[in-house]
Amino acid sequence: MPTRKAVLDALSGVRDPELDEPITDLDFVSDLEIEASAAFVRLRLPTYFCAPNFAYLMVADAKAAVLSVAGIEQARIVLDDHYASEEINGGVNEQRGFDGAFPDKTEGGDLEELRTTFRRKSFVSRQEQLCRAMLADGFTPLDLSGMSLEEVPPSKEFETYLERRAELGLEIGPEEPLIVDPDGNRVPKDAVVQHLRFARTVRVSIEGNASLCRGLLATRYGIQEKKEATA
Amino acid sequence: MYEKDGEKYFVVDEHLHFWDASPENTTNKYGEGFIKCFYDYHANLSPDEYTWTFEKYRKYTEEDIMHDLFEVGHVDKAILQSTYLTDFYDNGFNTIERNHTLVEKYPDKFLSNFGWDPRNEEKGLEMLERDFEKYGSKGVKLYTAEWKGESHGWKLDDPWSLKHLEKCQELGIKNVHIHKGPTIWPLNRDAFDVADVDRTATLFPDLNFVVEHVGLPRLEDFCWIGTQEPNVYGGLAVAMPFIHAKPRYFAQIIGELLYWIGEDRLMFASDYALWQPGWLVEKFVDFQYPDDAEFDDYAEITPDIKRKILGLNAAKLYDIEVPEELQLATAGSTTGQIAADPVSPA
Numbered sequence: 107m108p109t110r111k112a113v114l115d116a117l118s119g120v121r122d123p124e125l126d127e128p129i130t131d132l133d134f135v136s137d138l139e140i141e142a143s144a145a146f147v148r149l150r151l152p153t154y155f156c157a158p159n160f161a162y163l164m165v166a167d168a169k170a171a172v173l174s175v176a177g178i179e180q181a182r183i184v185l186d187d188h189y190a191s192e193e194i195n196g197g198v199n200e201q202r203g204f205d206g207a208f209p210d211k212t213e214g215g216d217l218e219e220l221r222t223t224f225r226r227k228s229f230v231s232r233q234e235q236l237c238r239a240m241l242a243d244g245f246t247p248l249d250l251s252g253m254s255l256e257e258v259p260p261s262k263e264f265e266t267y268l269e270r271r272a273e274l275g276l277e278i279g280p281e282e283p284l285i286v287d288p289d290g291n292r293v294p295k296d297a298v299v300q301h302l303r304f305a306r307t308v309r310v311s312i313e314g315n316a317s318l319c320r321g322l323l324a325t326r327y328g329i330q331e332k333k334e335a336t337a
Numbered sequence: 338m339y340e341k342d343g344e345k346y347f348v349v350d351e352h353l354h355f356w357d358a359s360p361e362n363t364t365n366k367y368g369e370g371f372i373k374c375f376y377d378y379h380a381n382l383s384p385d386e387y388t389w390t391f392e393k394y395r396k397y398t399e400e401d402i403m404h405d406l407f408e409v410g411h412v413d414k415a416i417l418q419s420t421y422l423t424d425f426y427d428n429g430f431n432t433i434e435r436n437h438t439l440v441e442k443y444p445d446k447f448l449s450n451f452g453w454d455p456r457n458e459e460k461g462l463e464m465l466e467r468d469f470e471k472y473g474s475k476g477v478k479l480y481t482a483e484w485k486g487e488s489h490g491w492k493l494d495d496p497w498s499l500k501h502l503e504k505c506q507e508l509g510i511k512n513v514h515i516h517k518g519p520t521i522w523p524l525n526r527d528a529f530d531v532a533d534v535d536r537t538a539t540l541f542p543d544l545n546f547v548v549e550h551v552g553l554p555r556l557e558d559f560c561w562i563g564t565q566e567p568n569v570y571g572g573l574a575v576a577m578p579f580i581h582a583k584p585r586y587f588a589q590i591i592g593e594l595l596y597w598i599g600e601d602r603l604m605f606a607s608d609y610a611l612w613q614p615g616w617l618v619e620k621f622v623d624f625q626y627p628d629d630a631e632f633d634d635y636a637e638i639t640p641d642i643k644r645k646i647l648g649l650n651a652a653k654l655y656d657i658e659v660p661e662e663l664q665l666a667t668a669g670s671t672t673g674q675i676a677a678d679p680v681s682p683a
Contacts, residue, residue, distance in 0.1 A: 155518070155519045
């Protein structure tokens with residue numbers, strides 16, 4: 107029988123698309139049961155009115171992740187306490203897709219465009235985290251603007267940056283420039299400082315939203331919230 | 338008015354409510370879910386001594402609001418913003434009728450803004466004129482995520498919305514407060530996106546567009562349009578209470594906002610009864626950036642910048658008279674910078 111650990115590991119690969127953090131770290135997985143080759147997962151979110159499109163993506167991604175575990179043949183994912191729980195759970199578990207779950211309420215191509223929008227945002231945020239760490243280590247913005255990927259010292263930030271860069275389908279060859287925009291274009295030397303300045307706003311926004319969501323989830327379900335360290 | 342260390346501050350609370358979410362008025366599970374969600378925001382971000390019971394939170398009294406705003410809240414003028422939610426609450430959540438009872442009783446303390454819904458089309462335009470005649474508001478509050486039958490929201494640049502904005506312009510209603518929520522048509526797009534405000538602000542340069550909650554959870558999008566559109570303002574409701582529960586995050590948000598939008602287009606709001614203005618004003622006046630590298634390049638927030646945010650900016654939009662002694666200490670002071678030619682990478 108597949109282990110709990112194997113299933114949880116798979117679930118930790120599912121990220122909240124808006125917050126760019128694993129749903130397991132965010133405490134969104136409230137229950138997991140495994141019986142023979144079937145897994146049953148319960149998810150919860152910070153509010154009753156969390157945006158249904160992101161909620162749907164997480165439920166659908168959780169289902170795919172659980173099904174990827176060797177030995178799991180059936181997976182049922184249930185989102186609790188959400189205004190659209192019924193539509194989302196039905197849509198995912200009966201494979202009707204987001205359009206099928208919310209008939210007449212969507213337009214154009216399902217949710218991939220939304221997912222890409224937020225991958226681009228988190229790409230910018232991850233790039234800023236990497237560059238901020240490098241600047242703190244003594245590199246100058248001018249250094250960064252001329253750097254290629256092979257010249258970047260290894261770090262955790264670099265790894266997560268490359269991961270997202272590859273997911274967006276952008277080049278990650280050793281001679282590719284470090285700082286590119288979400289379309290893969292090199293940012294001109296004289297625009298790097300301003301580029302990173304706006305990237306910082308994106309990072310602050312995503313980190314702040316994640317912090318608020320953690321707090322609301324803790325209040326909603328009466329669980330301990332890790333308090334922000336005061337300066 | 339609030340006074341600390343010899344500095345005086347005129348306080349306009351530009352976004353607050355007088356709601357009724359009592360069990361008797363709650364229509365369905367959505368109304369129940371809505372007020373519970375509001376309560377979690379309140380309970381999560383308020384200091385313990387200012388946290389109410391859920392029962393009181395559902396429906397508070399006129400005595401509560403008068404006490405919390407004007408006796409202990411330092412507020413000089415309060416702007417009630419109407420949010421109808423008639424699909425969730427039998428008599429509506431926070432309607433102009435309910436809000437206006439306070440204006441009638443305390444005309445020197447309150448202003449109230451009504452709202453309109455472009456999905457009412459032609460009838461909506463008539464209602465707009467009627468409401469303006471009746472209430473004389475200088476602003477409107479629009480909630481784009483409001484449910485109406487099968488519809489779960491609308492966009493500011495929808496054709497019927499533009500017609501309503503034209504009508505506002507014609508009548509001289511110059512302040513348009515926009516509040517984004519989690520649902521909008523089409524449901525597969527980002528409901529919090531403020532691009533519709535961007536497009537609309539360009540079309541109506543004579544109207545002021547106040548994005549409530551400074552666009553949260555899309556601070557970056559809001560900052561971006563704020564640099565493009567001189568008639569876009571930020572309302573600090575929901576951002577303010579982070580000053581207590583998440584002070585570093587608050588410092589980052591206010592730093593970013595001052596950098597991109599500048600000190601002349603940000604306005605204080607409590608979002609009462611989500612939070613109470615008293616402790617927000619006190620903590621904001623005491624506020625300084627944390628002493629570490631992350632905050633090194635933010636310019637200091639001087640008492641004059643605080644004066645603008647706490648009241649003077651909103652007073653300007655609403656032609657509220659401010660006593661001479663509560664004006665800026667340094668006339669024409671401006672230190673908040675607006676970035677030149679920013680490049681959007683996202």
